Amino acid sequence: MADTRAPRPSTDEESAPLLQNVSHPDDGPASQHEEPTFFDRLAAVVQEPLSPLTKLLLVATLLFLLLSSIFIGLFAGAQHKINSGSGRGQTTVTATTTATATTTAQVTTTAVSTTTVLIPAPGPTGPPVEPVCISPSCISVASSVLASLDESQDPCENFYDFANGGWLKANPIPSDKGSFGHFEEIALQNRRLLQQILSEDASSHFSAASALASDPYDEVLLKKLRGLYDSCMDEDHLDDLGEAPLRDMAKKIRELFRGKTTVVDAERTAAEKERDRLTATVAYLHSRGVSALFDYSIDGDAGNDPNFMSLWLSQADLGLPSKEYYEEESVVELYRSVLERLLLTLDDEDDSMDVTPEQEPGLVVHEERLRVWPPWPWPPWGDDDDGGEKPENRSQRAKKLSTAIIEFEKKIANASLDLDVLYQDPLATYNPVPFQNVSDSLPGFDFSTYFSAFAPRSFPSTVILTSTTYLSDLSRILNDTDKATLEAYFVTRAGLELAPYLGLDTEAWKAVRSLQEVLSGIKKGAVGDRAEYCIARTESALGFALGRYFVREAFGGASRETATKVITDVIETFKKSLRNLDWMDKESAAGAARKADALRVKVGYPLSPNTEDPRSIANWYARVKINPDTFFENMVSARVADQIRTWLQLGKQRDPEAWEMYASTVNAYYNPPANEIVFPAGILRPPYFHADWPGYMNYGSFGHIASHELTHAFDSAGRLYNQDGKLEEWWTNKTSEGFKVRQKCIVDQFSNYTIDDGKGGEIHVNGNLTSGENIGDSGLIQAYRAWKAQYNDEKEFLLPGLNYTREQMFFISFARSWAQNIKPAAAVARVRTDPHSPNRFRVHGTVSNIPEFAAAFNCSTKAKLNPPQEKRCIFW
Incomplete structure (x- = not known):
């Protein structure tokens, strides 16, 4: 600097x-030559x-x-x-x-x-x-800030647009996306870097790949990475394959559900055979990462031993993002048509029928092939009426089944917990029960066989349920649903999840894409850069391997040390602030300080698998088989390997070095049972962080991210985990009551915010669903105090061209983090499903609760973002 x-x-x-x-040398003495x-x-x-x-x-x-x-x-x-x-x-x-x-x-x-x-x-x-920083990094960030601002806005009335208006105007949403913000922008930059790593042409001069390729394990990793990427980029081959890979999977699902490939005892009753077929089908889908009927995860037993990895059973994902969509007629009709198209396309029968697309103009059939589906008589195992009726028109049957699937999913949605309970109430969603109770709740499903398909050596004696009623409700729903609907449901679950891995000219891809376009507000027919998509898919499948090379290129110098200091400064500041909280007594404050001290802080990249050791990563992905010619199979192989790794954790102790994100990810998280905060290298980049920036910039942006994750340890859900990650009420009743008063304040505050639904109406933010994240954002004050405690005017230079105080720049740096353009459809989906509030309200709601913001900008007492003290929701 x-x-x-x-x-x-x-x-x-x-x-x-x-x-x-x-004097001039020729002039002589001065007394003789008087100066003119x-x-x-x-x-x-x-x-x-x-x-x-x-x-x-x-x-x-x-x-x-x-x-x-x-x-x-x-x-x-x-x-x-x-x-x-x-x-x-x-x-x-x-x-x-x-x-x-x-x-x-x-x-x-x-x-x-x-x-x-x-x-x-x-x-x-x-x-x-005032001294001004003119280093390249300072000039770069100053230019970026100047371009971001809209100085026609009053910061005390509309700080979000004041800090981001310039950026918002300069960065319209790409036609193939529903939203675009700084998170997406940095993710795109990271993926461009990853693309260079994966490019064979670039490897000769790209240091990370070329320098390491001589290591035999790096050679294996790079071969897998490039093989998967190249298979995705080969669009001609994908189009030649058509729906064949997905149709083969649909055929396998039908065979399992009909019992053709399921080994069963001939002496078993019809009900037992049906149970075997259902179990085999669900296990097959789950092994490929496709949610159906119910879902599972392997995590610590938070109420007993947070480090003992246990089985959790929860509700299934729905075909639509949330319950509310099943009440919108236009969305439901579109969804029904997508399911119908998938059923028609993934049919494996060859008998054609007399119905043509011209007779049904709204029906699009791949290659205009119309076949009888399903085979007659139905069902093929002969449990029901053996027939006598004529084969039903194929398209009519697909339409009928698609309608039946939606009715089936509506019942599952009604039996599912609301998302605010699922995300915000860890006590209500922790229900350990003996294995026998699980089997009794869903007698039509063989959990013993299901578990043995995944983890035969770690059979769980106790299962943790997120809902005590879901499985019994599911049992009732299954008893009321015919077999044809169930089979169609399983086929379409695979289609919705895996069709994006097909070629863009396939009917299945187009059907699923049409639903995504409407739900996300994507322009009809707009398809983004193929390389960007393929990098994202490679990252999702082999992210720890890709992260090894990303870190070597993008995370060097003092980045880790500087970022860690910001985090530890915030933690120390938080501990000091506990002494001054009028709603928290000394006993609870001491416990909160101990929990803050016990936090695991992880910065940059994981050590399990070890980013620094190619052998560790190669072993991690040993089960992933990559064939350069089969992108669909490559992605399925990666999904299967991921499920196997997940189940192998069952019954073991938590790996303290494990990560839930990749090094290149633009995000961060807090894991309550592990009591850890994690910050990947992918987010430690401008506009969030730079090792050479003045402190007010780093603490305003990355400092807020750090304080946000720290505060999650003490939000509406995180506060219910103690310093060891165990669920228990460790706050005193008095402190809990004081917290609940403030929690209600922030729930009410954010529930009053609304978004435009794009149809002339408004939708309110769900203050209950977002309360944890909103409380997390309130931690910004800790980042502000941490910066103030560590830096003063003599230690920090101002940025060139910016006529703002350091305090103002701190808050500008914070607000810039959340710049995002979003389409109404995507905004609606976010409000209904995302525990994070819309970005505008993350800024306005947060700064309006911090008096230091109003002081920094000299806001009047009547300003929108300077409410009276009694109306502020102040936690810390």
């Missing part, structure tokens, strides 16, 4: 000759004829003096405004600020030089000029 306070050579050089009396007066020399000059060069220099001198006077006046006026405290709002934040601030840096040299020339003796001086 350059020190602009250092003397400038030009100043010293100009001062010397003007302050000395130098200024007026004598001026008269001599006037009498001399002016040469063209002299005239030019004279004009240039006059122009220079005129400009210097103007610039000095502008600088003095700007400095006066700063010193008088009018540094906020529309009165000083104008469109001319950039020009004024920029010229200030230029005037400083001129003003000092001129002052030195004209004033030979010291005299009264004005306020010292």
Whole structure:
């Protein structure tokens, strides 16, 4: 970081000759040659004829003096405004600020030089000029901030647009996306870096890949990475394959459900055979990461031993994002048509029928093939009526089944927990039961066989249920559902999940894409860059391997050390703030401090698998088989390997070095049972972090991310886990009651925010669903205090061209993190399903609860973002 306070050579050089009396060597003693007066020399000059060069220099001198006077006046006026405290709002934040601030840096040299020339003796001086950072990183971030701002907005009324308006205008949403913000922007930059790593052409001059490729394990990893990426990029081959890979999977599902490939005892009853078929089908789908009927995870037993990895059973994912969508007729009809198209496309029968697309204009059938489906008589195992009826029209049957699937999913949705309970109430969703209770709740499913298909050596004696009623409700729903609907449901579950791995010209891909377009607001038919998509798929399948090379290219120098210091500063500040909370007594405060001390802090990249050891990563992905010609199978292979790794954790102790994100991920998280906060290298990049930035920039952006994750340990859900990650009420009743008052405050605050649904209506934010994340965002005050405690004016330079105080820049840095353009459809989906509030409200709701923000911008007492103290939701 350059020190602009250092003397400038030009100043010293100009001062010397003007302050000395130098005689000419030929003049003799000074007493004999009296020095001509200024007026004598001026008269001599006037009498001399002016040469063209002299005239030019004279004009240039006059122009220079005129400009210097103007610039000095502008600088003095700007400095006066700063010193008088009018540094906020529309009165000083104008469109001319950039020009004024920029010229200030230029005037400083001129003003000092001129002052030195004209004033030979010291005299009264004005306020010292603030030092300005002119390092490349400071100039870069200053330019970025200037481009982000919309200074026509009053920061006290609309801080989000003030900090982000310029960026929002310059970054419209790409047609193939439903939203685009800084998170997506940095993820895209990271993936471009990953693309260079994966490119064979670039490997010769790309250091991470070329330097490591000689290691045999790195060679294996790079071969898998590039093989998967290349198979995704080969669109011609994908189109040649068509739906064949997915149709083969659909055929396998049917065979399992019909008992054709299931080994069963001939002596078993019909009910037992049906149970075997159902179990085999669900196990097959789950082994490929496809949610059906119910879902599972392997995590610590939070109520007993948080480090003992146990089986959790929960509700299944739905075909639509949330319950609310099943009440929208237009969305339901679109979804029904997508299911119908999948059923028609994934049919494996060859008998054609007399129905043509012309007879049903709304029906699109791949290659216009129309076949009888399903085979007749139905069902093929002969449990029901053996027939006598004529085969049903194929398209009519697909339409009927698609309608039946939606009715089936509606019942599952009604039996499922609301998301605010699922995400925000860890006590209600922790229900350990003996294995026998699980079997009794769903007698039509063989859990013993199901478990043995995944983990035969770690059979669980206890299962943790997120809902005590879901499995029994599911049992009732299954009893009321015919077999044809169930089979169609399983086929379409696979289609919805895996069709995106097919070629873009396939009917299955187009069907699923049409649903995504509507739910996310994507422009119809808009498809993004194929390389970007393939990088994302490679990252999802082999992310730890890809992270090894990403870290070596993008996470060096002092990044890890600087980021870790920000985090530890925030933690220390949080512990100090506990002493001053009027709602938290000493006993609870001491426990909170112990939990903060016990936090595992992970920065940069995982050590399990070990990013620094290619053998560790190669062993991690040993089960992933990559064939350069089969992208669909490659992705399925990666999914199967992931499920196997998951189940192998069952019954073991938690791996303290394990991560839930990859090093290249633009995100961070807090894991309650592990009591850890994790920050991948992918997010430790501008505009969130740079090791050379002034502290107010790093603490405002990355410091908020750090404080957000820390605060999750004490939010509505996190506070219910103790320092060891165990579920228990470790706060006193008095402290819990004080917290609940503040929690209600923030729930009510955010529930009053609304978004435009794109149809002329408004949808309220779910304050209950988002309360944990909103409380996490309230931790911004800890980042502010941590910055204030660590830095002062003498230690931090201002950024060039920005006429803002350090305090103002802190909050600007925070708000810039959440810049995002989003389409109404995507915004609706987020409000219904995401525990995070819309980004605008993450900014406005947070700063309105922090008095330091209003003080920094001198907000009036009537300003929107400066509410009365009694209306603020203040936790810390």
